[in-house]
Amino acid sequence: MRLLVSTRFNVGLFLFFSAVCALGSVVPQEPDSAQAAARFLEAWPRLGGLLSASGCFDLYHSWWFAALLGLLALDVALCKLRRPPPGSDPWEGLLGGPRAGGDAAALDLARPELRKKSLYAVCDRAGGGEGIGRLLEGFAAEGWRLSPVAEAPGAVEAGGRASEAPSGALAWVADRGSAQRWGSLVSHAAIVVVFAAGLAGRLLGFSEMIEVSEGRTAPMRHRPWTIALDRFTVEHYEKDGRPKLFASELRIMDGPLEVGRKRVVVNDPLDVGGVRFYQSSWGVAEDFAAVKISAAGEERVLRPGVEARLPGTRASVTAERFMPDFDVVDGRPANKSSEAIHPALRVRLKRPGKPAETLWVLNDMPDAALAEGPDGSVEAAPPPPFRVLGVQPRLFSGIEVGYDPGYRFMLAGFGAWVAGLVLLFGVHRRRVWVVCSESDGALRCELAGWSLRGDHAFHAEFDRLAGRARSALASAGAAVEGGGRGGA
Amino acid sequence: MELTLFAPAAVLYGVAAALAFVYLFSRDERWSLWALRLLAAGVAFHLASFGLRMADFWAIPENRWFLPVNSFYGALSFLALSVAAVALAVERGHRLGILGAFVLPWAALAAGGALWRAASLGSTEVAGLVPALRSYWMNIHPAVLMVAYAAFSNAAGVGVALLIQDGQIKSRRPTGLCYRLPAIAVLDDLCHRINAAGFLLLTVGIIMGGIWAYGAWGRFWGWDPKETWSLITAVVYAAYLHLRYVKGWRGRRAVYMSLAGFACVCFTFIGVNFLSGLHGYLSGR
Known part of the structure; x- marks a missing residue:
């Protein structure tokens, strides 16, 4: 106990905590930098193995980092319990320690x-x-x-x-x-409140990311609700193409009952009884609204799953699936990202006298196609008797849903922290x-x-x-x- | 046009720093007076260039009413202005004169860095704000942190002056510099007071960032490298303040701790740009 409240130990703990945080800022952290972590392991297998075994690739979520934060909070609380604010000793600043004799x-x-x-x-x-x-x-x-x-x-x-x-x-x-003497107590107590509020949010709250395409609904995991995205808008700056606005018109449904509705933009979430819906990200979904093709000099618009006759032939085609960033991994089709980098369309082609074929048609390689077998593997195939002129993909909106019961305590802690510091340094x-x-x-x-x-x-x-x-x-x-x- | 006004401001900061340095070794008060005059002129040019930048920035409708500090050039320019303004405020409050030599180089460095950035890009980086930055916090959170950084740079300058004075007093042959610099106790108190103000602002700035992040993404803290290094900086300064208040550290030892904190400030402002996506001025994200 005496060790925990000693200034030397406290400062040592501060500096150790700083060093650990610094380590986490230079070592790639999963899951955001999973590829960088894999490259690190490949480049420095021994060091990487050591870091991996100690959880340093997800340092801030490791059990020992949580324990370190807990120790910091405990230490702050103990220090203030052991050293209450200076009382009414009229000789403080002149005579030190307890005195006998009145x-x-x-x-x-x-x-x-x-x-x-x-x-x-x-x-x-x-x-x-x-x-x-x-x-x-x-x-x-x-x-x-x-x-x-x-x-x-x-x-x-x-x-x-x-x-x-x-x-x-x-x-x-x-x-x-004299009010200054309360500054230290208030600011340290506020730090404990902030820690406790963070812990409450972690244990009693939840957070989930939901990707929902325009015109579709998606269920939530932590509430019996569904999110309906009526309309998604994205705008870019003409000068450099950077995003200017992305907004989701959301409806939150509890069965048939609508419990919330708002046009959600970044920095302006929808709040439904403490559950907040944030506009977090967006991208191109593995889904499409329409495909325009041409065959024999005529154009046709294909709708998802609807069979259409190819002009000038007795063949028919059904557009089934879309990938915005197509690649072949281990001989099978795979989507690499939510950006339309290598868009590809899977179609089912029926020609008279031939078995039905499943083909992947690549937008940027019109003279090539890949045939997908019953086991999902793909191989090179002759080009289909039509050309894809364009795909109208569906956009998805990434909605971060969060519930944090410690939110108000956190704000109160922040307020008290600042008030304590103002007292401590300003008075x-x-x-x-x-x-x-x-x-x-x-x-x-x-x-x-x-x-x-x-x-x-x-x-x-x-x-x-x-x-x-x-x-x-x-x-x-x-x-x-x-x-x-x-x-x- | 903005650079036409900003370049003289950067030069004036540099010349003011040089004059303040000459004043260290001279008994002529005119050097200090001219250093202050040039600093004030630099701030005037800088404010004018910042006004023009605001006009350019606000020409993009989405940027209206926001501070143009979302680029590395903008942030460096604002930092230089903050350092110069804090230096003027400290000088006005304490009339020490001599500290310009230790404080003004930071303003000149920041302004020079901004000029270098503008020259290397061929522009002053006026671009539309991405949606996450279009919040009223954009005008408060970075500005408060920049003023905190400016305070820490001023305290670092005062700390260096204290180290020199301490060396002079302990040496067997103190030079004239010993008589030009304020007493150790004066420097120590000033260093501590500026650091305490900086620590308060840094804490407020970090808290504001947390509240902004909660409004934008639903979390107060995300362990982004910038957030992490801001926390490290705050923790190091907290260690400095604890050592001073509880253990009674004064003078040289306290200054070493304060300078360690300032090294963290530099890394938070410059170095982290190469690590952070969320806050990275240089990552282009």
Whole structure:
């Protein structure tokens, strides 16, 4: 436990976590870079084997990376549980650690420490303690929260109670920017909330990618709903051909009941009871709406699965299947991508006196064809008695469907995180101790300052406060002595 | 036309950095004054060129009301402007004069990089925004991160000044430079404060990116290399802040940690472009 909350361990854990993340950014990650991972394994078989065995090709989803994230979250929580925000110890910044003997004894301990501070000033006044009230009013007027060091029985001065030390001194502590001390706790607690919200989303939520062609429906796995894509629009910039817009007109059906409808574009999802439908991707489906062919100088339009007579012959043809990026893998037809790079059409050709043939006709190679056998294998065949003039493929829309019950907690965590950091870095916490004592009819007030940002950051303000304190005492009577390091 | 205004801005940043460097070894205040004047003139030219870029960018209807930082040139130009503006703000707040020599080279480097990019492509990369970038986050998320990077570059410059001053003080024969540079405590406090501001902005920028990603793709985090390296940068700066706040690290040791963070910033901005598809300015995706 002591190890887990030590700063050395924490910083070591941070740096180890950073190194692991960096490793994941340079080693190809599956499934997105599966081919790159395979090439890596081929190029460096020993190193690749080691990385593969340790799950580094899918590092961010490996069990040990999840455990590392869990350790980080646990560590953050433990640190804040073990080190609560600084309490109301009036001597924080001056005396360290637990002390015995009560506030009066602490004041006696503190007085020599005050004099060691680089922000230190002394104001003296002859004729008693009437000036203390004015000195304290000066602090209050500048927005300082002034409090007596303790509720000790003893002197009541200038409307404020102060502790009375054995030495007869009275002490106050003036604080400014105290809210800063909550910044660390709030920001660290927020990190734990963010981790928990992420975990809730992972365990209780779901995510699925659904590809649906225009005019078709597709079922969801995690809800008894179907997604209907009524219309899909894609537009490109004329200048460079980059996508300008892609939009899906979606209907979400729960049986016969429509539960949601929207034209979904990137950055503007459809929300149905917390289940969100995002426009994620698009491509050319293995599906087509129509094919235009020509034979004997005449053109015909083929519809999917509808047999048509070839002009000028007694043969008939049926368009059955479409692949946008045709290839032959292990002797069988295969589609390589969802882009129309090598479009190909499978047709069933019936000629009188011949058995029916299944042919693959390639759009970019009109004088060639491949015959598909009953076992699915293909071999070269003579060209068919027609030419494919064009295929009107169907586009599919990639809809990312997600449900994340931790979403609102995540947003709350983010908000608290930022608020905590603003408190932590934006608020300047500083403190001034004021210790006054009387001897031989003369009043002596000692001021010492402390700032979380260091003495340099508080120097000018402390000097001004010390100057005001001297003026306050002087205005109540004749100041006999002034000075000190802070006021020099 | 945009480059006609941007090239002088880049040159002015370079000359201002050179004058600030001369001021390091001179007792003549005029060098510092002229460095500041040239920096201000550079920022004015830069703002004018950025205005023209906005006009070109907004000529594409889909780009209207968005910041033109979706290309490497645009991002470098915006970064140079941010570094120069943060340097002016720090100088205005602290009137140290001497820091220009350590901070302005970053602005000159970023502007020079943008010029090199424009020259190598023959254009200033004004193109239509792809659908994922057409979001109001486009105006906030990159801008906040650029200002964070600018803050870190300023802190790195201050850190280098601290290392030099520390070396001077510890050496048996301190040169005149020792008397020109601010005290170690001043530099240390300034470095820490700029880094803390940068860390806050970096965290806010990363969170904004997460919220944007959730609105666009339904996930807060995807372990894209840019996201990953932004997180690494934040974690390294978090380590720096913890060491400073809890372990009381000051001076040289703290600066080394801060410079390690800045190395991560550089990799996040430049190096990751060769790894990231989602955020890759140079991948063409």
